[in-house]
Amino acid sequence: MIQKILTTLLLALPVFGHSVTPQKKTCVIPVAGDGLDDSPAIREAFQKCGTNGKVVFEKDSTYSVQTVLQLHDLKNVEVDLLGTIEYSTDVRYWIQHGSYYYFQNISIAMEFSGEDITIDGHGTGTIDGQGQVWYDLALGIGGLFGRPIPFCLRNVKNAVAKNFKILQSGKWNFVMVESQNILVDNIYLSSTSDDYQANPGNLGNTDGFDTINSDNITIQNSWANVGDDCVSFKPGSTNMHVKNLTCHNSAGIAIGSLGQYDGVRDVVENITAEDVTLIGSRNGAYIKTYVGKPTYYPPQGGGGGNGYVRNIVFRNFHIENITASPVLLQQCSRWAGYDVPSCADTPATGLFSNISWSNFTGYMNEAVGTNSISLVCSPLATCEGFSYDNIDIKPANGTEATYECSNVEGYSSSCQKN
Missing domain, CATH: 2.160.20.10 (Single-stranded right-handed beta-helix, Pectin lyase-like)
Structure with a gap:
């Protein structure tokens, strides 16, 4: 009997030297109803x-x-x-x-x-x-x-x-x-608009996923039907990984826009996007920068920034009914409706290095013609260490795809290695 009492007392005593996980507080949010604000x-x-x-x-x-x-x-x-x-x-x-x-x-x-x-x-x-x-x-x-x-x-x-x-x-x-x-x-x-067919411009800037000044982010196993970039790695995006993503009616997978703020140094590096399906997309996997001199003001205008993009991998993309080049470097982002000088008068600057596109399959829309690769680097920028492999995107008319390269180190104007 005494032994039983002692055992009971010992079990009841606090145990020192061992952490005890406290029970988490739980708050269940009530609904106000009647049109009232639940904030x-x-x-x-x-x-x-x-x-x-x-x-x-x-x-x-x-x-x-x-x-x-x-x-x-x-x-x-x-x-x-x-x-x-x-x-x-x-x-x-x-x-x-x-x-x-x-x-x-x-x-x-x-x-x-x-x-x-x-x-x-x-x-x-x-x-x-x-x-x-x-x-x-x-x-x-x-x-x-x-x-x-x-x-x-x-x-x-x-x-x-x-x-x-x-x-x-x-x-x-x-x-x-x-x-x-x-x-x-x-x-x-x-994000879809009731008026999209009559007025497709009214669904602008409904990006899917955006990263800004952030590090070490993984986006996986997701689906999007949006009117703009499915994923956009904006300035300050480092060590990012996208995998197993399906995008409908988007603008593609984007690096940028970059260089929008005059005199600001933008950095994007160590990005991998793989196992991506793009259906009805405007672009494929692309990089976009603003012109080299500020024109109007952000967010509608901008330009004059600089910086670098490096160590980017786009691989295993399946693309259907794309309306622009699936492999794209676009260095003249600007807005219509303003007195904007030509790209030749305001070329972008910056360093773009170690960027690869590989294992792309699918087909283009008739609107894009036959140009499946368009890498047009600004004459004031440096584009080095670019590579592409197994880009099998068929033009809608059944002809052979064409390639366009400009100012890309190691490549001719038809994107053949020098």
């Missing part, structure tokens, strides 16, 4: 459970977001995005109150900041930007100020975002800014 309840949940906790958006629930969400200072938090986040269409509010970031004057509707963050949609989570009002308002002006970006990881270290959808984004869909060590997995993006 205050969302903020409160992250304030209470944003450190060493869990925040739950309930399944089969729609949360109305009518005010900007800056979910900052998070640490070791799990977010179960089981329900739907739906943004209001109050154009005046979003133009005046979005969370601002200097690059191209972007405006963010919801941003997460902090470290060790997991956002999991479990296959049901949805973010609905209700973007049609913005497509109609922009009328082809992609840089229209205030267009809200529905999802952003900003100043984040160590995060996973997976298993959810973003629909009808007001501008870019999924943005990572000044962040590092991010895994993006099984994300579905769709």
